Amino acid sequence: MSIQSRKERERAQREKLIIAAARELAESEGWEAVTTRRLAEEVEYSQPVLYSHFTSKDAIVTAVALEGIADMAEELRAARTAAHSPAAALAALASAYISFAERRPALYDAMFSRRVDLPFATQEAPPALKAAFGEFVEAVRPYTGDTAPEVLAEILWAALHGLVTLMRGGRIPREAHEERLTALLARFTQAAG
Amino acid sequence: MSIQSRKERERAQREKLIIAAARELAESEGWEAVTTRRLAEEVEYSQPVLYSHFTSKDAIVTAVALEGIADMAEELRAARTAAHSPAAALAALASAYISFAERRPALYDAMFSRRVDLPFATQEAPPALKAAFGEFVEAVRPYTGDTAPEVLAEILWAALHGLVTLMRGGRIPREAHEERLTALLARFTQAAG
DNA sequence: GCAATACTTCTAGCGGTGCTAGGCTTGGCC
DNA sequence: GGCCAAGCCTAGCACCGCTAGAAGTATTGC
Numbered sequence: 001m002s003i004q005s006r007k008e009r010e011r012a013q014r015e016k017l018i019i020a021a022a023r024e025l026a027e028s029e030g031w032e033a034v035t036t037r038r039l040a041e042e043v044e045y046s047q048p049v050l051y052s053h054f055t056s057k058d059a060i061v062t063a064v065a066l067e068g069i070a071d072m073a074e075e076l077r078a079a080r081t082a083a084h085s086p087a088a089a090l091a092a093l094a095s096a097y098i099s100f101a102e103r104r105p106a107l108y109d110a111m112f113s114r115r116v117d118l119p120f121a122t123q124e125a126p127p128a129l130k131a132a133f134g135e136f137v138e139a140v141r142p143y144t145g146d147t148a149p150e151v152l153a154e155i156l157w158a159a160l161h162g163l164v165t166l167m168r169g170g171r172i173p174r175e176a177h178e179e180r181l182t183a184l185l186a187r188f189t190q191a192a193g
Numbered sequence: 194m195s196i197q198s199r200k201e202r203e204r205a206q207r208e209k210l211i212i213a214a215a216r217e218l219a220e221s222e223g224w225e226a227v228t229t230r231r232l233a234e235e236v237e238y239s240q241p242v243l244y245s246h247f248t249s250k251d252a253i254v255t256a257v258a259l260e261g262i263a264d265m266a267e268e269l270r271a272a273r274t275a276a277h278s279p280a281a282a283l284a285a286l287a288s289a290y291i292s293f294a295e296r297r298p299a300l301y302d303a304m305f306s307r308r309v310d311l312p313f314a315t316q317e318a319p320p321a322l323k324a325a326f327g328e329f330v331e332a333v334r335p336y337t338g339d340t341a342p343e344v345l346a347e348i349l350w351a352a353l354h355g356l357v358t359l360m361r362g363g364r365i366p367r368e369a370h371e372e373r374l375t376a377l378l379a380r381f382t383q384a385a386g
Numbered sequence: 387g388c389a390a391t392a393c394t395t396c397t398a399g400c401g402g403t404g405c406t407a408g409g410c411t412t413g414g415c416c
Numbered sequence: 417g418g419c420c421a422a423g424c425c426t427a428g429c430a431c432c433g434c435t436a437g438a439a440g441t442a443t444t445g446c
Contacts, residue, residue: 121366147376154365155377162355172347173314183340184348187380
């Protein structure tokens with residue numbers, strides 16, 4: 001039993017090592033640098049070992065995304081709860097979200113842009129995902145009017161996601177970012193719903 | 194001279210053929226099916242011929258994107274100008290945009306999701322792109338308040354882009370789409386800015 | 387009409403990708 | 417200590433984007 005459990009522990013540890021290596025490689029050199037050969041070299045095992053832990057490369061990306069979502073949920077929570085008014089909380093949440101996307105673009109892509117096999121808007125959604133979305137729901141709750149907070153949260157999330165991805169892709173100019181964000185948030189705080 | 198010009202005509206025609214084949218292949222089987230080998234087979238030439246027209250596969254995708262933008266600009270214009278009130282025009286524009294993204298997902302990705310080498314928010318932006326964005330500007334103009342219409346247009350575009358991509362990626366549920374769209378547009382028509 | 391030339395297109399191949407079959411080594415058990 | 421099973425690695429598959437150099441074709445000059 002002891003040997004068995006030790007092996008399981010080591011396996012679990014190696015799996016974390018793979019995920020961490022993938023994340024670091026993606027964050028430092030972009031996802032195009034994350035090849036199975038390169039990743040295998042990084043963890044000092046051969047390629048097939050990766051496939052004894054994950055069914056495919058995509059599954060590794062998914063695991064990285066999940067970690068990222070947990071990280072983001074924490075940051076969103078910290079930002080929102082530190083604010084002293086509903087309006088400040090909303091602004092802090094939005095800024096924290098965009099800051100995360102800008103600081104960790106590769107991670108953000110894995111979470112919200114790449115095609116990934118995660119149950120998002122369902123009961124089986126991972127807790128971290130529910131937590132992150134919950135922060136949005138709480139932030140918009142004071143401004144719901146006759147709209148369901150979940151719906152409003154989705155709209156805000158979508159708007160921020162759109163801003164971030166279009167800006168990163170060079171589709172909208174960086175310069176006007178603050179002005180856009182202010183105007184967007186005003187649409188949420190001022191409207192009666 | 195005549196022979197020269199005939200050759201140029203034939204070349205231009207073949208270039209259009211390549212772009213059309215790439216678009217059709219992407220729309221019917223997704224971009225992952227668009228390989229240079231497959232594309233060459235489709236146009237009944239060898240691979241190197243593609244590279245005598247385009248510097249890379251990405252350049253072909255960019256050409257397809259440009260065509261798509263022109264298509265969308267037309268559809269947006271038709272939808273907006275057919276409406277009889279500012280609110281209806283805004284709603285029609287938004288619906289047309291989302292409809293385009295849903296009907297032609299591969300094309301949409303080339304235009305707004307994939308990394309593409311096009312000057313977007315600059316003076317040198319292609320006319321079709323300016324036209325498409327101009328439709329957004331006109332649609333939000335009645336609702337600007339003290340925000341610049343261009344800024345508001347970018348926000349609306351970003352919000353719709355976010356909704357579309359998150360929905361397509363399974364990140365937000367399809368069911369509540371109409372409700373979300375209505376609530377989003379309400380934020381634009383009701384707020385004072 | 388024919389040879390020389392210039393241009394176009396193709397064949398074949400490079401170094402890379404994700405993924406896997408099958409041999410080999412290593413470590414636990416009797 | 418010898419056997420056996422589990423775990424790992426080497427080597428290779430079919431594919432990718434892209435390109436050098438051969439082969440073919442059309443145009444030009446005689």
